[in-house]
Amino acid sequence: MVGWSADIPVGVAKPLKYFGEELVAYRTEEGALHVLNAHCTHLGAHIGHGGKVNGDCVQCPYHGWGYGPDGVNRYIPYEDRPNLSKRLRSWPVQERHEWIFVWHDPHGGPPRWDLPDLWSLIPHLPSSESEYYRGYPELSVKYPREPVHPQITLENAPDSVHFKYVHRATVDPV
Numbered sequence: 622m623v624g625w626s627a628d629i630p631v632g633v634a635k636p637l638k639y640f641g642e643e644l645v646a647y648r649t650e651e652g653a654l655h656v657l658n659a660h661c662t663h664l665g666a667h668i669g670h671g672g673k674v675n676g677d678c679v680q681c682p683y684h685g686w687g688y689g690p691d692g693v694n695r696y697i698p699y700e701d702r703p704n705l706s707k708r709l710r711s712w713p714v715q716e717r718h719e720w721i722f723v724w725h726d727p728h729g730g731p732p733r734w735d736l737p738d739l740w741s742l743i744p745h746l747p748s749s750e751s752e753y754y755r756g757y758p759e760l761s762v763k764y765p766r767e768p769v770h771p772q773i774t775l776e777n778a779p780d781s782v783h784f785k786y787v788h789r790a791t792v793d794p795v
């Protein structure tokens with residue numbers, strides 16, 4: 622998971638850093654979300670800082686080169702044709718339940734399995750997101766520079782014994 626869907630509104634390009642890579646995420650006017658490597662193949666500008674969304678492309682803030690969702694150069698404003706040999710790595714993205722997921726294979730392979738629909742895995746609970754409180758922004762806190770392994774947050778939840786002492790909980794979960 623690399624963010625909440627609301628982090629990247631329509632028409633916005635934003636920098637991300639995951640998997641030791643500088644990335645740019647952008648959302649087209651149609652709402653499609655794409656994630657590409659961030660450094661332009663021209664002179665290396667970071668497209669996530671000042672890049673613009675143009676149709677289904679993201680445009681470099683330095684000389685205006687545009688890249689499509691597949692990462693291939695689509696246009697160079699001062700040339701009469703794109704340079705199709707110039708390509709940014711494109712990362713597989715899925716949005717589920719207002720979360721953004723990027724498939725990470727260190728060797729660049731495609732996704733090997735589809736994300737499960739969490740709500741349909743728990744049949745006795747309502748399957749519509751509108752039945753729940755929004756996770757973002759109300760129930761979310763971000764600590765952008767805090768290095769925490771995901772396992773720690775998962776281990777925290779079933780460790781209910783600490784609720785009383787650390788959080789001053791007034792009831793004990795059973």
Ligand code: FES
Nearest residue numbers: 661663664681684
């Ligand atoms: S560095 Fe991106 S267009 Fe020149």
